[in-house]
Amino acid sequence: xxxxxxxxxxxxxxxxxxxxxxxxxxxxxxxxxxxxxxxxxxxxxxxxxxxxxxxxxxxxxxxxxxxxxxxxxxxxxxxxxxxxxxxxxxxxxxxxxxxxxxxxxxxxxxxxxxxxxxxxxxxxxxxxxxxxxxxxxxxxxxxxxxxxxxxxxxxxxxxxxxxxxxxxxxxxxxxxxxxxxxxxxxxxxxxxxxxxxxxxxxxxxxxxxxxx
Ligand SMILES: N[C@@H](CCC(=O)N[C@@H](CS)C(=O)NCC(=O)O)C(=O)O
Numbered sequence: 001x002x003x004x005x006x007x008x009x010x011x012x013x014x015x016x017x018x019x020x021x022x023x024x025x026x027x028x029x030x031x032x033x034x035x036x037x038x039x040x041x042x043x044x045x046x047x048x049x050x051x052x053x054x055x056x057x058x059x060x061x062x063x064x065x066x067x068x069x070x071x072x073x074x075x076x077x078x079x080x081x082x083x084x085x086x087x088x089x090x091x092x093x094x095x096x097x098x099x100x101x102x103x104x105x106x107x108x109x110x111x112x113x114x115x116x117x118x119x120x121x122x123x124x125x126x127x128x129x130x131x132x133x134x135x136x137x138x139x140x141x142x143x144x145x146x147x148x149x150x151x152x153x154x155x156x157x158x159x160x161x162x163x164x165x166x167x168x169x170x171x172x173x174x175x176x177x178x179x180x181x182x183x184x185x186x187x188x189x190x191x192x193x194x195x196x197x198x199x200x201x202x203x204x205x206x207x208x209x210x211x212x
Pocket of ligand 1 (some may be wrong): 009064
């Protein structure tokens, strides 16, 4: 399989980490959505990453859809998302908060990256910050309620933990909209635990803070 997209994208990164955990080898096409837009569009009409090209040429887009496929391939015992019931619902809700926070962080960056200063709209930025921090507060509460050393759902690491870690690392290290000093102690502890695992370290984008 071929995975298109750079690991500075938390969406690409969560797919790469899932593939590594599942022991599924892939060829990485380290293509930028800016520089390599035209060749990404040869596979994805949206020009977005991650895009996964299967061995028979079938193309999958959208990280959630790709993760769903990978879980199916891995089988129910090894799937990273609980199969059904309250645990699955809860995992999907934590993932929705983590992805939503990352999207609101991305909006803040785009406001300064793509708009001239006179066109920036502070009330919009304030709204994005409130939404992003609202989601992070909730994820911190969830981590604290589970207790030190626990995963977000159930008794083993799930896609909820992987996605949360990728999104929070992206917001902190790459985008920098969540300062290191932001008070999310339980969430930080969960993220640090994930980021210490070899599967996460293998796909840490080079301009992120160096790992010891
Ligand atoms: N909902 C998508 C989001 C993916 C996404 O936003 N990818 C960014 C890179 S981080 C991208 O391709 N941006 C280029 C664009 O949308 O034009 C997913 O989960 O796959």
